Amino acid sequence: MDEIVVGIDVGTTKICTLVGRVESADSIRILGVGIEPSDGIRKGIIVDLAAASKAIKRSVEKAESTSGLEITTALVSLAGAHVSSVNSRGATGVPGGIIDATDIARALEQAQAVAIPYDREIVHVIHRGMTVDGQEGVRTPVGMHGYKIEVETHIITAAGATVDNLRQCVGAAGVEIQQFVLNPLASAEVVLTEQERQMGVAVCDIGGGTTDLAIYVDGDVWHTMVLAVGGNHVTQDIAHGLRLPTSQAEDVKKQQGHALRSEVGSEEYFSIRPFGEDHDVRINRQDLAHIIEARVEEIFNLIMQEIKRSGYDGLLPAGMVLTGGTSALPGIKRVASEVLGMSVRTAQPENLTGLVDKLSSPAYSTGVGLLRWAATMREHDVMNSNDSRSRRRSRGDKNMDFDAIKNWMKRLLP
Numbered sequence: 001m002d003e004i005v006v007g008i009d010v011g012t013t014k015i016c017t018l019v020g021r022v023e024s025a026d027s028i029r030i031l032g033v034g035i036e037p038s039d040g041i042r043k044g045i046i047v048d049l050a051a052a053s054k055a056i057k058r059s060v061e062k063a064e065s066t067s068g069l070e071i072t073t074a075l076v077s078l079a080g081a082h083v084s085s086v087n088s089r090g091a092t093g094v095p096g097g098i099i100d101a102t103d104i105a106r107a108l109e110q111a112q113a114v115a116i117p118y119d120r121e122i123v124h125v126i127h128r129g130m131t132v133d134g135q136e137g138v139r140t141p142v143g144m145h146g147y148k149i150e151v152e153t154h155i156i157t158a159a160g161a162t163v164d165n166l167r168q169c170v171g172a173a174g175v176e177i178q179q180f181v182l183n184p185l186a187s188a189e190v191v192l193t194e195q196e197r198q199m200g201v202a203v204c205d206i207g208g209g210t211t212d213l214a215i216y217v218d219g220d221v222w223h224t225m226v227l228a229v230g231g232n233h234v235t236q237d238i239a240h241g242l243r244l245p246t247s248q249a250e251d252v253k254k255q256q257g258h259a260l261r262s263e264v265g266s267e268e269y270f271s272i273r274p275f276g277e278d279h280d281v282r283i284n285r286q287d288l289a290h291i292i293e294a295r296v297e298e299i300f301n302l303i304m305q306e307i308k309r310s311g312y313d314g315l316l317p318a319g320m321v322l323t324g325g326t327s328a329l330p331g332i333k334r335v336a337s338e339v340l341g342m343s344v345r346t347a348q349p350e351n352l353t354g355l356v357d358k359l360s361s362p363a364y365s366t367g368v369g370l371l372r373w374a375a376t377m378r379e380h381d382v383m384n385s386n387d388s389r390s391r392r393r394s395r396g397d398k399n400m401d402f403d404a405i406k407n408w409m410k411r412l413l414p
Helices: 047-069 101-111 160-172 183-191 195-198 231-242 246-256 283-311 332-340 364-379 387-394 402-407
Strands: 003-010 014-025 027-037 073-078 083-095 120-132 134-136 148-159 174-182 201-206 211-217 220-227 269-272 281-284 320-323 344-346
Touching: 003 047, 003 183, 003 364, 014 047, 014 364, 027 047, 047 160, 073 160, 073 183, 073 364, 083 174, 083 220, 101 148, 120 160, 120 220, 148 160, 148 220, 160 174, 160 195, 160 201, 160 364, 174 183, 174 283, 174 364, 183 201, 183 211, 183 220, 183 231, 183 281, 183 320, 195 201, 201 283, 220 269, 220 283, 231 246, 231 283, 246 269, 246 283, 283 332, 320 332, 320 364, 332 344
Parallel strands: 003 073, 073 174, 201 320, 320 344
Antiparallel strands: 003 014, 014 027, 083 148, 120 134, 120 148, 201 211, 211 220, 269 281
């Protein structure tokens, strides 16, 4: 029987609910799509519970209507500047001299025994590497001989109250959350190749309210962060510079915008009607591009600072992969490459079947990535529909499924 998977991308500008059927290991057919403008969400954080709940509910109902299926559980995206991460190591002895999944689980539990503030919730525990008796770079140590095993992890946490607010909004739509997935990790499922993951690559998801970054080295996630800046800041700059309503500034950005002034002709003009004017005014596209370029350069300078702060700037030969709605802005790839000093490509969901008319855009990488994430977890028998058990696992429950850990070792632990 084909498995049905559901993902809800709760963004600053849109709510996207997708229903898919897993047809094979690398094929998902889109059965239902529900895209609704966001309300009550700012920079990835719920600021109006009632408005956000209604927007999510409308999105879910649209997806149910197009798919003909009732949505009861889903994976949900998570972003916002409240997300933070820390690296931690855990070690344990191997009583039997031969490593099994129980030993790995104990090491992971030790790694999670870091001082996490009471008001934060662990979202992901990402396995980065293992050492057996001092030998580094061990990938899957189950069955190996050894007396001491160390595991290095990347632990992603979020503000507990913010997560609870999002859980409440989704719950108001009648949907139980199976797991939260950080935006760039979901997007990476559809925009990164395995070769890029192994070589070293950064995935940058630029949405409306946030810019989300994840760095992959040797096939694993080594660093993550969320910047509270995105495409909406570009829109606000246009609105301020040209004296336009925000909605009109957004249209101007999409229809006339360019991130590189030098690539716009000096004789290109368009007409708008600013505040206080009785007739249309002609605007030079180079002037618009100048406004956009300044903000885009600032965003990538912040990203560059974060990459350097992580210490992994010399480990990214595959460069950066851009995705998210703002990455569709003409010229943004070249600006990114010049500021970051690395190769950059833009990516969007591909090889989709079913209701895919609207989804072939970088704006839907996170939504489709949630489905891929769910499919991969189903494949490895890790996903558990009981949300409370999923949360206990994320905190390192002693009763976690050791076989699932063994199968999931190359990926991410929920």
